[in-house]
Amino acid sequence: MPRPGFVLEVDRSTPSIMFWRGENFSLEKLPAGRSRVVYPPEPLDAIDDIDGAIRHALLNPHGQDPLPAQLFPGMKLTIAFDDVSLPLPKMRRPDTRQRVIEAVLDLVAAAGVDDVHLIAALGLHRRMHEYELRHALGDRIYDSFHPRGMLYQHDAEDHDNLAIVGTTDHGEVLEINKRAADSDLIIYVNINSVSMDGGWKSITTGLASYRCLSHHHNPETLENTRSLMGHRHQSALHTSVWRLGKVLKDNGPKIFQIETTLNTDMFPAPFDFLSKREWEWTAKDRATFLATTKSLNRTPIKLARKIFHNMESPHQMTSVQAGDTDEVHKITLEKVYEQQLVDVVGQTDILTMGIPYVCPYNPDGVMNPILVMCMGLGYLFNMYRNKPLVREGGVIIMTHPCYRDFNPVHHPSYIDFFEQVLADTTNPAEMSRKWEQQYAEDEWYKHLYRTGNAYHGVHPFYAWYWGAHGLQHAGKVIIVGGDPPTVRRLGFTPASTMDDAFEIASDVVGRDATITHLHAPALLVADVQ
Amino acid sequence: MKRSAPTRLSSVGQLRRAAKLGDMASSAVQAALKPAKGLGFPYRKPSIPKGMVVPPDVSTLGANFETGWARSAPAKATRTVLANGPIRAFVRVVASPEIVGLDRLADLKRMDEPPAVIFAPNHHSHVDTPLMITAVPEPWRSQLVIAAAADYFFDTRVKGTLAALTLNAFPIDREVTSRKSSDELRHLIDDGWSLVIFPEGGRSPDGWGQDFKGGAAYLANRTNVPVIPVFIDGTGSIFGKGMKRPKPGKTKVVFGAPLYPIEDESTRRFNARIEAAVTALGDEALTDFWTARQRAAKGTNPKLTGPEYNGWRRQWALAEHRKLGKAGQRRRQNRRWPDLG
Numbered sequence: 001m002p003r004p005g006f007v008l009e010v011d012r013s014t015p016s017i018m019f020w021r022g023e024n025f026s027l028e029k030l031p032a033g034r035s036r037v038v039y040p041p042e043p044l045d046a047i048d049d050i051d052g053a054i055r056h057a058l059l060n061p062h063g064q065d066p067l068p069a070q071l072f073p074g075m076k077l078t079i080a081f082d083d084v085s086l087p088l089p090k091m092r093r094p095d096t097r098q099r100v101i102e103a104v105l106d107l108v109a110a111a112g113v114d115d116v117h118l119i120a121a122l123g124l125h126r127r128m129h130e131y132e133l134r135h136a137l138g139d140r141i142y143d144s145f146h147p148r149g150m151l152y153q154h155d156a157e158d159h160d161n162l163a164i165v166g167t168t169d170h171g172e173v174l175e176i177n178k179r180a181a182d183s184d185l186i187i188y189v190n191i192n193s194v195s196m197d198g199g200w201k202s203i204t205t206g207l208a209s210y211r212c213l214s215h216h217h218n219p220e221t222l223e224n225t226r227s228l229m230g231h232r233h234q235s236a237l238h239t240s241v242w243r244l245g246k247v248l249k250d251n252g253p254k255i256f257q258i259e260t261t262l263n264t265d266m267f268p269a270p271f272d273f274l275s276k277r278e279w280e281w282t283a284k285d286r287a288t289f290l291a292t293t294k295s296l297n298r299t300p301i302k303l304a305r306k307i308f309h310n311m312e313s314p315h316q317m318t319s320v321q322a323g324d325t326d327e328v329h330k331i332t333l334e335k336v337y338e339q340q341l342v343d344v345v346g347q348t349d350i351l352t353m354g355i356p357y358v359c360p361y362n363p364d365g366v367m368n369p370i371l372v373m374c375m376g377l378g379y380l381f382n383m384y385r386n387k388p389l390v391r392e393g394g395v396i397i398m399t400h401p402c403y404r405d406f407n408p409v410h411h412p413s414y415i416d417f418f419e420q421v422l423a424d425t426t427n428p429a430e431m432s433r434k435w436e437q438q439y440a441e442d443e444w445y446k447h448l449y450r451t452g453n454a455y456h457g458v459h460p461f462y463a464w465y466w467g468a469h470g471l472q473h474a475g476k477v478i479i480v481g482g483d484p485p486t487v488r489r490l491g492f493t494p495a496s497t498m499d500d501a502f503e504i505a506s507d508v509v510g511r512d513a514t515i516t517h518l519h520a521p522a523l524l525v526a527d528v529q
Numbered sequence: 530m531k532r533s534a535p536t537r538l539s540s541v542g543q544l545r546r547a548a549k550l551g552d553m554a555s556s557a558v559q560a561a562l563k564p565a566k567g568l569g570f571p572y573r574k575p576s577i578p579k580g581m582v583v584p585p586d587v588s589t590l591g592a593n594f595e596t597g598w599a600r601s602a603p604a605k606a607t608r609t610v611l612a613n614g615p616i617r618a619f620v621r622v623v624a625s626p627e628i629v630g631l632d633r634l635a636d637l638k639r640m641d642e643p644p645a646v647i648f649a650p651n652h653h654s655h656v657d658t659p660l661m662i663t664a665v666p667e668p669w670r671s672q673l674v675i676a677a678a679a680d681y682f683f684d685t686r687v688k689g690t691l692a693a694l695t696l697n698a699f700p701i702d703r704e705v706t707s708r709k710s711s712d713e714l715r716h717l718i719d720d721g722w723s724l725v726i727f728p729e730g731g732r733s734p735d736g737w738g739q740d741f742k743g744g745a746a747y748l749a750n751r752t753n754v755p756v757i758p759v760f761i762d763g764t765g766s767i768f769g770k771g772m773k774r775p776k777p778g779k780t781k782v783v784f785g786a787p788l789y790p791i792e793d794e795s796t797r798r799f800n801a802r803i804e805a806a807v808t809a810l811g812d813e814a815l816t817d818f819w820t821a822r823q824r825a826a827k828g829t830n831p832k833l834t835g836p837e838y839n840g841w842r843r844q845w846a847l848a849e850h851r852k853l854g855k856a857g858q859r860r861r862q863n864r865r866w867p868d869l870g
Contacts, residue, residue, distance in 0.1 A: 050636055051786070094632040102818075109822040116819075138632060144819030316639070 002042035005342030005524055010035035015278045017517055018289075019399045020354030021481055022367060023304040024296045025274070025289070026399065028352075028498045035515040036348075038389070039277060040524035043265035044339050046316030053320050054103045057258065061323030062331065067104070067256060070185055071111035078183040078253075079104060080121045080154075080207055084132045085360035086191045087262055089313040096260050096317055098138035100189045104258075105141070117179055118145050120153040121188070121206025124213060124456035125361070126410050126449070127153045132364070156209045156456065157446050166247040172215040172240060174247045177207040183253045190259040194523060195229045195336045196382075198259050199329035200245025201238070210440055210458060216240035219428035222468040229525050230385030245325065257325040259332040262315045264339060264522030271311070274521050301403070308357045309364045337525065344389065344526040349513035350505050351390035352498075353380045354520060355400035361455065361463060366407040369486050370414050370422075372400050374463040377470030377477070380518055384526045389516055393475040395505040397498070402482030402490075409453055413445045417460035418489065426491035428468040436461050475508045590689065592679040592702040592710055599693035600674075600722070609671065611695050612662055620663045623777050624656055624767055627855070628664045630784035630810070634757065637787060643668050645723045646787065647756045649745040649803050651738050651811070651833055652727035653765035656775065658696055660761060661725050664782045669723040676701040676714065676726040676744070701744070703730055711748065718752045728803065732770045736847045738833030741807075746790075746800035755787035756803055760810035763855035781855040783810045808833050815853040 008014065016027035017037055030037070047053045058067040071077070081097045084090075101118070108116055118141070120128055133151070134142045145151035154177050155161065163181040165174040180186050180203070188206075192198040205213060215221075216237050227234035232242065248255070267274045270292070273285035281289070296304050319335040321328045357367055359375040367375070376398040381388065390396060406415045421435045436458060439445065445457025471477075477492040478501045487494040495501035505513065518524070577583060587593065598604060620626060637643050646669060650661060658675055665673055679700035683689035692698035699717070701710045718724060726748070728741035749756045763780035785806050790799055805825070812830040813821035824830045836846050851857045 046639075048636075048640070092635075094635055098632070105819065105822055106826075109819070110826040112826070114823070139629060140813070140818030144817035147817075 002044055005039050005041040005340075007342070007344055008037045008039060010037060017519070018274070018278060018354070019352070019517075020356040020520060021399045022355065022401045022403075023301065023308055023357045024401075025293055025354070026481075027278075028399075030352075030515060030517060031502070034512060035517065037517045037519050038342055038344055038524060038526055039519050040264060040342065040522045041339060043263035043275075043315070043522070044318045046263055046265075046318060047320075050099060050317050050320075051103065053317070054100055057320045057322040058103060058107060061256070062321060062327040063324030064256065064322075067187075067322070068107050068111060070254070070256065071108060071113050073112035073114075075113055075115065075184040076182065077108060077113050077116045077185050077187070078119060078177075078180045079116065079187045079189065080119045080177075080180060080203065081136070081189040082191050082197075082202070082206070083120050083122045083125050083153075084128045084136065084363045085125055086197065087193045087313070087315065088358055088360065088363070089266065089309075089311050090135060090363065091262070091315055092268075092312040093135065094138055095136050096191050096262070097136045097189050098141065099317075100258055100260065100320070101137060101141055104187055104189075116145075116150060117183075118151040119177060119180065119207065121202065122154045122156075123205045123208060124156055124210065124449070124459050124462070126453045126455045129364075129453060154207050155450055156213070157450050159209075162209050166251040168240075168243040168247055170240070170243060172244055173212060174204065174244045174252075175209040175212040176203065176248075176252075180207050181252060185254050185256060187256045187258065190257070190332075192259050192261050192332050192336055194340070194383075195333050195525060196238075198257075198332055199238075199242070200248065200325060201241045202257070203248060203255065204241050204244040210456065212244070213462075214440075214458075215244075217462045217465060219432050219465050219468050222465045223428070223472055225469055227385060227387075228382040228469075249325075255325055256322060257328045258320065258322040259328050260320045261318045261332060261335040261339065263318045265315045266313050266521045266523075268311065268314050301405070305357065305366070340523050340525045341385070341527050342524050344516075344528050347387060347391040347528060348389055348394065348516035349391060349509040350395045350397060350502070350515045351381070351388075352397045352515060352517045353399075355380075355398050356520065361459070362407070362410070365410040366405050367400075368406045368411055368414055368418070369402050369404065369490055370418060370460050370463050372398070372402050372479070372482075373490055373492075374466050376400075377467030377474070378463070379466070380520070381467070381470035381473075383518065383524060384528050387528045388473060389518065389526050389528055390474065392473055393508070394473075395476045395478065395508050395513075396470065396474045397478045397480060397495075397501045397505065398482075399480045399498070400482055402479050402486050404483055404486045410455060411460070412448055412454050413439055413442070413457040414455070414460045414463075417464075421460075422489050422491075426464075426471075428465050428471065431461065431464065476505065478504055590686065591683050592700045594679065594683040594689045594693070594700045596689075596693040596697075596699055599697055604694055604697075605671070607694060608697060612670075616659045616695070617663050620656070620659050623775050624660055624764065624780040625778070626660055626664060627779070627781045628784075629781065631666055633784055633786045634666065637755070638666070638668070645669075645672070645718050645721050645752075645754050647718070647745050647749050647754060648723065648725045648759050649728050649741075649756050649807065650725070650759035650761050650782075651733075651807055652729045652731065653733045653736070653738075653761065654768045654770075655732070656764040656768045656780075657727065657732075657761055658698075658725070660764060660780060660782060661759070662696065664784075665723075665725070672722050673697060674699045674714075674717055674722045674724050676710075676724060678703050678731060679710070680704075701726070711744070711751075714748055715751055718748065718754055724748070728800070728807075733765060734770055735843070736765050736769060736851075737835030737843070738811075740834060741800055741804040743796045743800040746796045746803055749788075750790045750794070750796055750799060753790060755789050756799075757787055758785035758803055758806035758810055759783065760785070760807050760814050762811070762814045766851060766856040779855040781814050783814045785810045804833075805830075814855075815850070 010030045012032045016029045161178045163178040188202045190198045221236045224236035232238045270288045321331045440458035442457045448454035449456045479487045480495045480501045484494040675696045675698045677698035682692040683700040726745045728745045729739040730742045760783040767778045768775040808830045809825040
């Protein structure tokens with residue numbers, strides 16, 4: 001029976017706590033008497049018969065007829081699926097997408113449907129490499145559909161293949177992939193790693209154009225997104241997305257939504273100690289930790305990155321549900337919360353977090369400084385329901401080397417964003433006004449996005465906006481162990497050690513400030529009362 | 530120097546002496562045997578009453594070959610060394626296998642105690658067995674029994690011992706004159722041993738497949754373990770029936786999704802499902818997953834048994850069939866250029 005998450009009050013007997021530091025870890029001693037650590041729940045048991053559960057979900061959907069009853073010869077069917085940003089780390093084969101889509105294709109073949117297209121719902125993310133598509137879909141699907149041009153990746157800049165479905169009463173234009181818009185049925189295959197994913201967000205972002213995305217991916221909306229992982233009415237982003245979803249439901253093709261949840265069994269041996277509570281580390285775990293950190297200290301960063309990105313996670317499916325988007329998503333949220341929710345009483349003055357080597361925007365790539373900000377303030381800060389873990393005006397302390405390093409293939413516009421935009425301003429609203437359009441319409445970035453493996457030119461802005469609420473909420477952000485000039489460019493304060501960081505933080509929150517550490521891995525959502 | 534004349538028994542006296550010596554030797558032997566003669570049965574063979582027919586001795590060869598020793602720890606250790614050394618090297622050199630579809634076994638594999646399974650591949654060559662031994666993943670590989678034709682592999686003691694030791698072969702009676710083989714296989718499966726059984730019952734005589742016999746389905750029904758359909762492509766042209774020596778080439782092994790016996794399903798129906806699954810995998814190996822699934826839904830996967838017609842057209846079609854698969858991809862021969870001096 002997996003144990004639930006809990007909050008540990010740190011006292012003198014509490015051992016040092018593990019923090020991520022990019023491609024390494026460190027142990028930090030938190031001050032006794034005023035610190036606490038939020039530990040995530042242990043991974044839930046996976047479904048025993050995953051293929052059976054998928055088939056059951058397809059034959060017994062929520063709020064819709066069974067999938068076979070919705071299929072007919074001669075129909076136009078589009079299967080869209082989440083891209084490489086999910087799940088993290090990548091899961092061991094077979095990937096959930098492969099399992100689900102193979103089960104769907106079995107039914108589709110039995111119904112005699114020939115016109116089937118598979119589209120990777122990238123939004124403005126980078127195109128997946130062939131090996132990534134093969135990993136997500138399996139060789140069988142890739143070899144069947146890709147050579148025939150029936151498996152491809154969404155292109156948000158291919159205006160000939162985009163279609164306007166309608167406009168919301170707030171003037172938001174829903175423009176999505178034309179093939180999807182013209183289909184008789186869209187089947188969307190989701191991996192819901194966190195509660196923010198899924199629902200109407202899948203199609204209205206994954207298959208949307210820049211014009212459509214800019215309605216909600218902007219500083220104003222994201223500053224007003226008061227709970228990205230919590231209740232939808234607190235999220236301006238989700239409110240906008242649901243408005244677009246209504247337009248899609250009313251004017252667009254029929255949608256059969258398939259959502260899946262995973263447990264948080266994220267790291268394979270020998271890194272499984274990462275998910276353990278420190279006082280439960282065995283002699284072997286301690287030896288592994290020491291050997292790992294000492295070796296990683298001496299390992300060239302490129303090799304260390306390769307080791308981590310090659311890791312395949314043992315996480316497995318805990319639920320699968322299909323049918324009507326709203327009904328399905330409601331169940332999915334319950335399942336995600338069942339795995340990730342931890343009750344926490346009261347906010348804190350200082351929130352500490354270790355930033356890992358990966359975030360949704362650098363699979364198989366470099367965690368550049370902008371993504372460090374995005375991961376810390378955009379994701380980890382937002383892992384709460386009701387209200388943030390840190391009080392308004394509090395301090396956020398992250399640990400990461402924050403090297404000035406970029407992947408020029410994946411993140412070309414990030415390099416210019418760092419050198420040009422951040423040198424000018426770190427204010428989301430100001431950079432949006434002054435710089436966003438230039439980056440979004442740059443022909444070279446568009447070319448790299450459309451033909452290479454680059455994120456869209458505007459993507460670094462979106463990554464920055466993602467942290468807009470955190471930026472606005474926190475009184476100070478400190479990065480421990482980060483490259484000082486790089487950290488300063490981000491508008492944050494560098495610190496050499498955690499004690500230095502607490503000392504610096506005391507200027508803002510006083511000397512007896514309370515501290516809360518968000519323990520990662522695994523994923524958790526703090527339900528702050 | 531003058532040579533002496535050779536000794537000759539030509540004289541009558543010498544002949545008489547020799548005969549006397551012979552008589553003496555004969556009477557000595559008779560005298561020595563006299564006491565044993567007196568003992569009789571049970572020291573001597575019993576006499577057979579008139580009209581009685583003595584049944585022939587039960588052979589310890591064929592289906593009766595005792596192979597329990599081959600599953601003892603020392604034999605397993607020897608086999609592990611052989612399988613990971615010479616057998617693997619042989620398979621790599623001769624068959625260059627491409628193994629796909631193992632992800633379909635992921636659910637079984639991650640169970641706390643993965644169940645025993647029955648692997649049911651098509652059969653074209655003696656290479657199929659070592660190929661399966663190296664292709665089957667753990668945890669099943671170390672607990673694998675191969676069902677081998679009793680009349681072929683266990684007809685002599687040396688062959689049987691070698692087959693049992695190196696392949697963990699178990700004799701199966703192809704003529705099904707008794708239930709001994711199937712009963713013992715059931716016990717082995719109950720004990721956690723997985724089984725490779727070639728449902729066609731023997732190697733293909735002409736390059737096309739044969740109809741499946743019900744052995745795998747019967748055992749799965751009785752033991753309630755899943756059957757893993759497997760399609761092997763390319764071994765027929767490496768070392769098919771009738772070939773004198775192997776001709777290295779490329780092969781492909783495609784594992785299918787586990788098939789479970791359905792309650793109240795007859796062995797015949799389950800066998801048909803297994804055959805259909807292997808047929809679909811064959812189609813998948815030669816075309817692609819989607820085409821195979823579409824054809825499977827319509828029941829139009831090309832049959833493993835080949836076209837209905839006979840004669841040269843059947844062989845002609847086989848050549849076309851091989852072109853599509855791994856069998857058509859011969860290993861590149863070292864080109865010999867003429868020595869131009």
